[in-house]
Amino acid sequence: MHRSPKILAAAVLAAATVLVVAPTTAEAASVKVEAESYAAQSGVQVEATADSGGGQNAAYLAEGDWMRYDGVNLGAAGTLTVQARVASAVGGGRVELHTGSATGPLLTQFAIAATGGWQSWTTLTATTASHPTGAQTVFAVLRNTAAGDFVNINWFSFGDGSPADSGPGWxxxxxxxxxxxxxxxxxxxxxxxxxxxxxxxxxxxxxxxxxxxxxxxxxxxxxxxxxxxxxxxxxxxxxxxxxxxxxxxxxxxxxxxxxxxxxxxxxxxxxxxxxxxxxxxxxxxxxxxxxxxxxxxxxxxxxxxxxxxxxxxxxxxxxxxxxxxxxxxxxxxxxxxxxxxxxxxxxxxxxxxxxxxxxxxxxxxxxxxxxxxxxxxxxxxxxxxxxxxxxxxxxxxxxxxxxxxxxxxxxxxxxxxxxxxxxxxxxxxxxxxxxxxxxxxxxxxxxxxx
Incomplete structure (x- = not known):
């Protein structure tokens, strides 16, 4: 193991919180969701990040772990750009984003390659032409055929690729x-x-x-x-x-x-x-x-x-x-x-x-x-x-x-x-x-x- 032993806990539920309130379907600006700002999770721990953005990251992520985010504004119909800020010393596996539930429709996914270390960060980008609109519940589900932790996540963003700090709440x-x-x-x-x-x-x-x-x-x-x-x-x-x-x-x-x-x-x-x-x-x-x-x-x-x-x-x-x-x-x-x-x-x-x-x-x-x-x-x-x-x-x-x-x-x-x-x-x-x-x-x- 690269860090302390993983805590295998049952899902820890917190009061559901609206992370980003959807203003109108015409809203085009991207929204940034900090990985540690989940409303519920299973198998996840949080640690301080050395990323240039500071703050914390979701860590110790392995096969079957998941995080739930409520009220994520996916905007209007059309192409959706999704980004994930990740770090991995080992690579392998993928991060799947589902809407509605952990087994709901697949929004997009990111294949994880080794980035050079558990605090060596890179931003992955994916696009999808078809997606639910407005405020949605989004699940990040971790998938890997190998045992052990394989990725840390700092944040996700959803939108048209415009700056994530220009939407509601900023x-x-x-x-x-x-x-x-x-x-x-x-x-x-x-x-x-x-x-x-x-x-x-x-x-x-x-x-x-x-x-x-x-x-x-x-x-x-x-x-x-x-x-x-x-x-x-x-x-x-x-x-x-x-x-x-x-x-x-x-x-x-x-x-x-x-x-x-x-x-x-x-x-x-x-x-x-x-x-x-x-x-x-x-x-x-x-x-x-x-x-x-x-x-x-x-x-x-x-x-x-x-x-x-x-x-x-x-x-x-x-x-x-x-x-x-x-x-x-x-x-x-x-x-x-x-x-x-x-x-x-x-x-x-x-x-x-x-x-x-x-x-x-x-x-x-x-x-x-x-x-x-x-x-x-x-x-x-x-x-x-x-x-x-x-x-x-x-x-x-x-x-x-x-x-x-x-x-x-x-x-x-x-x-x-x-x-x-x-x-x-x-x-x-x-x-x-x-x-x-x-x-x-x-x-x-x-x-x-x-």
Whole structure:
């Protein structure tokens, strides 16, 4: 085997989600579907990709594995161009795309040849003259006569070959406004860094819990009550109808500093039927780049999500991106199901959520709310995501120690922890902090001072 042993699990079902809403049959633009954004799957695992597009890929794929994608817009009648971004160290086998079910009509298929490695990526293209139109359920089914894993998949695209980032859900940046914001940022002269300053690129917003609503203005804009319960931080008017304008128009916030009117939110945490709201959340703006001087401020109205609300897998001790205990005594045990830490009475439950830090430079949001951003795995931003943005992270503290009964999130298991950010900073205040603290690699406090 080239990697860790394959987990042969029964189909894991998640709530069916519309990945791309079909606008009209006249829509010609291609739609891009991230391979890991399945609504259901069997035998599939997800890993970080070294592809130029960043993000994750569906991995450990072998004979009989499958993934289901709901609401994929195949457009109007006529020639359909389908692409698959794949990598394989061994070659052999094929990826079949079926509509309706795993055994439904064959849309197209891709023969897999060796690409030079499990992270050496190539784009395969196929066309078909006859296909169902509009929103369809598409199954990717893996076929191979040989045993073992034979392919990784990063994404699929469906359309007429036009750019996959021009359809519904892609929100283009206002180029004139962004140029003005960049001009202001570039014109700033950074403050001198005093001797003795810790040379870590960082500033922060210190936030308290604000309010709770079953709303999500990024995933379900204009749809009150459509989401699971969220705990909101920052702007105190955030709801399903929130826009950039409403955030900037309301000065009430549970975060310091005052110039940050952004909205941040996470799924609510429950112990039994009792909700446990965060004691405090520090929203860090930092950099993981080899050269933080490349960092630009967030554009006004920028949106993104980290984590996966649909991910429902066990999180035993030692899991990456898991809840943990901080404070004297630390973790003293695990919940009965093994998914949650039990903290000493002198410690508290914590979670550290890290967001993407590279941007495509073109969009404020995308259909998956992640496709316009990527993680900087090697300390640089390049390829499809050339613009370095501050590395946002939430350091969340809950006033509880836990018990054998464990907890649950409004989104489900501990693995479904995720966070949303909708930015509405005063442009000058954010630019000064990026220039003084991140570009100069200097640790700043909540007020942006050294």
């Amino acid at each position: 929100i283009p940046i206002d180029q004139a406004a962004w140029n003005a914001q960049l001009a202001q940022f570039n014109s700033l002269t950074p403050k001198a860094v005093p001797a003795g300053t810790v040379r870590v690129p960082e500033f922060n917003a210190t936030c308290a819990y604000s309010h709770s609503r079953p709303d999500d203005p990024i995933v379900f804009p204009g749809m009150p009550g459509a989401s699971h319960m969220h705990s909101f931080l920052g702007n105190d008017r955030t709801d399903a109808n929130t826009t950039t304008s409403t955030l900037l128009a309301n000065a009430g916030t549970s975060c310091r500093p005052a110039p940050d009117l952004s909205a941040y939110w996470i799924p609510s945490l429950y112990q039994g039927d009792q909700v446990i709201e965060p004691k405090d959340v520090v929203v860090y703006y930092g950099s993981r780049l080899t050269d933080p001087a490349a960092t630009k401020p967030f554009p006004q109205g920028f949106r993104m999500i980290a984590g996966d609300a649909k991910l429902q897998t066990p999180t035993p001790a030692g899991s990456v991106n898991a809840f943990y205990c901080a404070g004297p005594g630390g973790e003293i045990g695990r919940s009965a199901d093994g998914n949650w830490p039990i903290c000493a009475s002198t410690a508290v439950l914590m979670f550290h959520l890290v967001f993407q830090d590279c941007w495509d430079g073109k969009h404020l949001d995308s259909p998956t709310h992640k496709a316009h951003v990527a993680y900087s795995y090697d300390g640089t931003c390049k390829g499809d995501y050339p613009v370095a943005i501050p590395n946002l992270s939430f350091l969340i503290a809950y006033p509880t120690s836990g018990s054998a009964a464990g907890f649950r999130l409004a989104s489900g298991m501990a693995s479904s922890m995720h966070g949303d950010a909708f930015f509405a900073w005063d442009n000058l205040a954010q630019s000064q902090r990026v220039k003084n603290c991140l570009v100069q690699r200097a640790k700043c406090n909540t007020e942006g001072n050294f």
